[in-house]
Amino acid sequence: MVSNRGSRRRSRGPSIEDVAGLAGVSAQTVSRVANEAGNVRPATRERVLRAMDRLGYTPNRAARALRNGAFGSIGLIARTFARTGEALTTQSVVEAAEAEGYSVTLLAVREPEAGGWRHAVQRLSHQAVDGLIIIRAEETTPESFLLPSGMPVSVSDSRFIGYYPDVGADQVQGTRDAVEYLLGLGHATVHHLAGPPDSEPATTRAASWHRTLEGAGISPPPAWRGDWSARSGHEVGREIVADDSVTAVYVANDDMAFGLLRAAHEVGRRVPEELSVVGFDDIELSEFSEPPLTTVRQDFRRAGHELVRLLLQQVTEPGSVGYDERVLLPTTLVVRGSTAPPPPPR
Amino acid sequence: MVSNRGSRRRSRGPSIEDVAGLAGVSAQTVSRVANEAGNVRPATRERVLRAMDRLGYTPNRAARALRNGAFGSIGLIARTFARTGEALTTQSVVEAAEAEGYSVTLLAVREPEAGGWRHAVQRLSHQAVDGLIIIRAEETTPESFLLPSGMPVSVSDSRFIGYYPDVGADQVQGTRDAVEYLLGLGHATVHHLAGPPDSEPATTRAASWHRTLEGAGISPPPAWRGDWSARSGHEVGREIVADDSVTAVYVANDDMAFGLLRAAHEVGRRVPEELSVVGFDDIELSEFSEPPLTTVRQDFRRAGHELVRLLLQQVTEPGSVGYDERVLLPTTLVVRGSTAPPPPPR
DNA sequence: TGGTGCTACGTTGACGTTAACATTCTGCGT
DNA sequence: ACGCAGAATGTTAACGTCAACGTAGCACCA
Incomplete structure (x- = not known):
């Protein structure tokens, strides 16, 4: 204070x-x-x-805000705004908010622990903000902090699903498309390089991968884990490419897929001839990697717009949005050069 | 209004x-x-x-703001927050501002024309903001809009140098390092894939490339132009890789360099054996391209911190910062796998 | 000519906070 | 017990804006 x-x-x-x-x-x-x-x-x-x-x-905005009891501003909470996913969402949130005459105030959560999030919310509730958008709240649970009562909230890709209105890509479907595509190519199984265990999208993607394999009568191999960064993808990628039995990997995001591609190049493991790789996100650079990355595209732009829409609806008409409202955005499998049928068994 | x-x-x-x-x-x-x-x-x-x-x-923040005549908030203006450079700067501005107890309010400029910028400033001056940070103000000149008088401002990578305190990477030095490194490898000349002509960093990098070549007694070839995007790098990259006489290219940013790398792969032009490529920025993925990209690293994090420092100094002590103050951040040439001596002439 | 109804504009007060000033309380010395 | 310094707490007013209400002026009709 x-x-x-x-x-x-x-x-x-x-x-x-x-x-x-x-x-x-x-x-x-x-x-x-x-x-x-x-x-x-x-x-x-x-x-x-x-x-x-x-x-x-x-x-004078302050006087207006005081007079009207509203600030014309939306608070956006995230762990970082620098990563691709967050940056794209931020941008589209700003666009959508601006179209409605609102501005966007940023607040980053520094420490990953629950304390950090609580602190962030504390601080934001001291900000001049009419509502809160929370993206990628990976490291905390809804119980761990209390918002000022009546504060409109919408969230994305977080553990808050069911507690607040939620917007997100249909990761279950996207994952299934990716895994089934690889299976359809003839791979005996599909390995998975997952995101960090405390992340909701990471666990959802991993779970969907698991279920899709089981649905195909395949017993899922253990998954590898990264932290979303290309560096982590490269590190565990070295283990992956060293294992000749692995012919197809579904990677939980494009950044890590880039790291894996690099690891493959380093040991001369050819992609896609000897190893197929599918990412998730379809960031701008995915089209330009070597080889171009097959990936599951999600529509960040639309996610931002929906987050704002859901939030402002609560602002305008309190109680008009259920706390369990969900917007599921469809994903698209974009097939490029990093996937192919498996090599003939030796 | x-x-x-x-x-x-x-x-x-x-x-x-x-x-x-x-x-x-x-x-x-x-x-x-x-x-x-x-x-x-x-x-x-x-x-x-x-x-x-x-x-x-x-x-109630509004009441406090009204009472105190200050908002505890910094306005950040940019064309987009989604591109790598802007996203990284945004993140570090948020960090630095938060450390000083300020929050950050975003405002995107939609239309590239001067009108868009004026509109943005108009809107921001209606916002509750104690100062303005303008990054990558590419498409306009300082005369084209008027800020509320006395509004503290700091800018980065823009045409506003000399009008407002400025923070930026030392692009002249960074470019010289890159070009001289390529020359030192034995390349007869160095080509340039520049950014858009209305961008200050683009013109500065192009000019420094030009001068460095001249300083080495080399008559600079005409430069290519992109728009910073990987896609544009790919498009003009196809022309570049089709020209056998080109053995070394200095690309104005990493995204475009990714596009160029892709174009090279597509026609089987080997990097670095037949073509050397140097980028600028050192984004996270540069380390993981094929081959890993040699590039000029700039310190976005520090830029954000300096922008905030310069701004808040004006807020605290009006008149304490000269309008022509400049902070030049050193760059580092990061040599990786995309550069090598030229192939022997046929 | 006097009312009737409408439009243009003015006056008042309240939003929540805090600086500046005013008052009351506390403890201590005599 | 009394007075006094200094600390603790209260009162007032003002920050800039705008909704609600009030009033003045005008056109129009009987």
């Missing part, structure tokens, strides 16, 4: 009263002009507009 | 008066507790804290 920001005080700009004085009208009339309410004579409006222009007047 | 957001009115939470009532003290005392001012008896403080807890009280 610290806030001794000392002398942080900007020189205040012109206020509505200054404009009113210059235009020779009351503040209320200026307000009417500023808000495009009717009932202002064109001549008066002109005079006020000129006065605004001359003084460089812009309405 | 539209703002008829109709019924956007949240049920207001508990106010300082509610807490004061419950704790049996005055609002001022609650305020003192909330702001950790001294002069409150421990017993009283306890009582107030309990009351806050019970009511779930959090100070």
